[in-house]
Amino acid sequence: MAPMSKYEFNSIEKKWQQYWAEHNTFAAQNESDKPKYYVLDMFPYPSGAGLHVGHPLGYIASDIYARYKRHKGFNVLHPMGYDSFGLPAEQYAIQTGQHPRKTTKENIARYRQQLDTIGFSFDWNREVRTSSPKYYRWTQWIFMQLFESWYDYNADKARSIPELISIFSSEGNTSVNAACDAEVSDFSSEEWNDFSEEKQQKILLQYRLTYLAETEVNWCPALGTVLANDEIVNGVSERGGHPVVRKKMKQWSMRITAYAQRLLDGLDKIDWPQPLKDSQTNWIGRSEGASITFDVKDHDATIEVFTTRPDTIFGVSFMTLAPEHPLVSKITTEAQKEKIEAYVEATAKRSERERMADVKTISGEFTGAYAEHPFTKEPIPIWIGDYVLASYGTGAVMAVPAGDQRDHDFARHFDIPIPDIFEGVDISEEAYAEKDSTPLMNSDFLDGLSYNEAVNKAIEALEQQGAGKGKINYRLRDAVFSRQRYWGEPFPVFYKNGLPQLIDAKHLPLTLPEVSAYLPTEDGQPPLGRADKWAWDSEKNEVVENNKIDDETVFPLELNTMPGWAGSSCYLFRYMDPNNEEQLAGEEALQYWQNVDLYLGGSEHATGHLLYSRFWTKFLHDRGVLQVDEPFKKLINQGMILGDSAFLHRINAGYYQLEDEVSIQDLNDFFENFDAVFDSTLLGRIVSWNLLEGKKVEDAIAGEKYKLTDVFELKKVVDFFEGTGFDARRVYFTTSKIHVPVQYVDAKNSLIMKDFISWYQDELINDIRFENGNSSYDVSREVEKMSKSKYNVVNPDDICEQYGADTLRMYEMFLGPIEQAKPWNTAGITGVHSFLKKLWKLYHGGENGSFQVSDDAADKESLKTLHKTIKKVEEDIENFSFNTSVSTFMIAVNELSAQNCNQREILEPLAILISPYAPHIAEELWEKLGHNGSISKVAFPKFEENHLVESSKEYPISFNGKMRFTMELPLDMSKDDIEAAVMTHEKTEQYLEGRTPKRVIVVPGKIVNIVG
């Protein structure tokens, strides 16, 4: 008797994962006759929480595509690595004193094991880790290239600093059209050559593509570091949600603004989702207009403004400067001084968030000074107001109350005249916004002209007067590149006389020093200030102890480290040649792999990583390192997988009110009476989480102020659940919601929850003296982001254990379109799992389910099913419509089962078709079919049209557009014959009810519609 053969997915999957590892099945070659294809996933940050089912979604999709491309005869590069520098590891280090290197290594090991379980076809020989010195020496090297470059607008590319020096020494800087600091002054070649070395270096720093400058930065006091614009969400830090303030600091910046136009233009050449392109376009924020210079009366000063409406120049009735504008203190008159200073101070105190929150309030002060209108020479009062942003344009605006709503509101509020400049428009209530056709009036030489003509004429006139010129302005800011943190790439920079110097590239990597603690020093230096061995000996070219600094040969090293996006900006190129000791990647490797053909990742990186990466790629292209000038040809955003959360809602609850803002002392007093404090925002989560982890509440909230709106006693809740089998640690509380893991809200636990609710009402509410004790409760579900702190995480390991990786892979694809956000619902997984069992059965039709395939010729029906499936699956993969190909497989297996198909002619190609999706079962079946070697190397089945050719079609017959019945008719039947056949059908008569049809529409092969 043949042995019983069940679908033992666990042992099958282990067997093939081992086989792939041993045989190096997915190693990509840098030379091949085959065409190349590069499939890349955004590499993960290896967090301590491990992967949840949302993370692999994109990896599965890209893996299917990579495997498909291999079947299609491509040499596929499909690598994986880790973005392993970052904040969480460092914060964990601060708490526990463990070296971030250690926790990072552990987390990576856990990630690797989880990834292996899912059966990805990654080429692990090429793994990169951004925190490894082997890797970050190239991050440092790119930084050095940026330092050694400047941007030439005339050539529209980056060039080397030595070239710039030679221009300076032969022509000075007047002919140079470069991206540089605004305050660079003109000099001749003679002057340049006479400058001291120090002065020359200072000037060069104003031109370098990465430069050190005093800039206003987003400072996050809680994190003790600066943040980039894209690391701030709604005015608070993306990580941790801490407040952010503006602060002036000396920082490294990247001159990404030099590339603004090319970053914009490049979007046309790449195949990215339109929403993503749009957000980059908005982020870069190009606007066309003019820059106009106004003389300040009685001062040797000018105010430069940027405007998109130079045509409204005769409507200017005042000017507004940002309170931070450098001219404010110079031009303010004695009489206005007090008021202005008070206003400037008040503005400085307000955080960016507060300023944002209260856009409606109009405020400002008159400086007492006047500017001169470039044409009428009339005096224009100069105001300051916080609606003008120092960080955009020139930090000053010419105010045209007739044409701009904010200027209009400001003018009305402060009773400033509103010159009427649009013909036939009443601007007494609101500013007039329509710009295209309305002619101007009271505008001297612009009278009667409409927008387009007037703009050009105004710019022309301004240029003649030397008072302005046409200008394109960008919203994009230079990117701050310094972080006051430990766990990041050190800068290969030391300071000589306060000026930055690069260490020689051949001494890279400059490795991260050991420090005694991962916190800033007492005098506010970044953590690297704690390192004892952190000075550069420029003669020996090595790192030496700080106490050897002599300012002659031994110098202090930079204490900042690079931001998170440094390591991720060019990692795609390192995968091409990850072990190269001489270069970022060898020329042949770069030549062969070019750039990424398909990139998968989340849309949250739209304006961060994806912009910086494009910037660095264009830069390295300019400097001849790369041939390509875009990193990612095609990009797909995978949607987030959301978690299903269950809540207990308290209805009609009263509040136990504390003061709005409380200090740590208040809280400590409070804790004497209560074990825990919760509110509806951050605090509830931080506190409950830390408390459950056994940490003190004070530690969790040290240094912060929170609004408290609700209070109750956690310990009693925990006590209640003790002995019920219900894990109370998994219940999570906020003001109005009690968050319960989904698996507990079922019939078995509803009784416990019911008890809990009534107990909670009786005990706790009375205890805590809610103002209104008559509360009731309700259980509901909500879909929200999957996160450890929300108790709605589903772990892929559990799914693999219970159903297998193939089921997980197919189910994640089956959930819906890859780009769409969708909730995870484990309930539906059984459908996919039983599909795989049915597939297995198809090959095991022998006695007791033993393996059995026949070598007989397949019948027509089975061939039709097979080729229909080949066609559809191929189209689906090409269109990234993975969800529909899963149903196609289901249909195929259902049909083949019904046909009792067991022919090799069908079952072999079927196994190949399915192998990108369910590689383990496919390998096993392939082996059972008698093949040696991995199925992943086999050619994709060829679609043959002739198996699908039909001789007849079941025509839907419609009357006035409504489908009434169908008729089987030959496909080669002529239009007239079809009409005749339909008209003689007995049912036709019935539906016509004796009327004569007005018209009969026959679309051969599609439909018949009778209009009556």
Add this chain to the structure above:
RNA sequence: GCUGAAGUGGUGGAAUUGGUAGACACGUUGGACUUAAAAUCCAAUGGCCAGAAAUGGCCGUGCGGGUUCAAGUCCCGCCUUCAGUACCA
């Protein structure tokens, strides 16, 4: 406010150029097998109405219009949800 995406059964979602709306799956209901359960298999399943049944009718893709022989799909005007962005001169 601006920009973008999306609204289809109880649920996730199909419908590639306008041509049989609801594929495939979950769930639910009924049945088979079983002492029972699990597993497996079979059947039904958008709503309403008529009929014992076969079957037939009406309504139906966020709302209101329009184009067309024919609209989930195209056009115009709204509503809602989600995401990004925000005093950008």
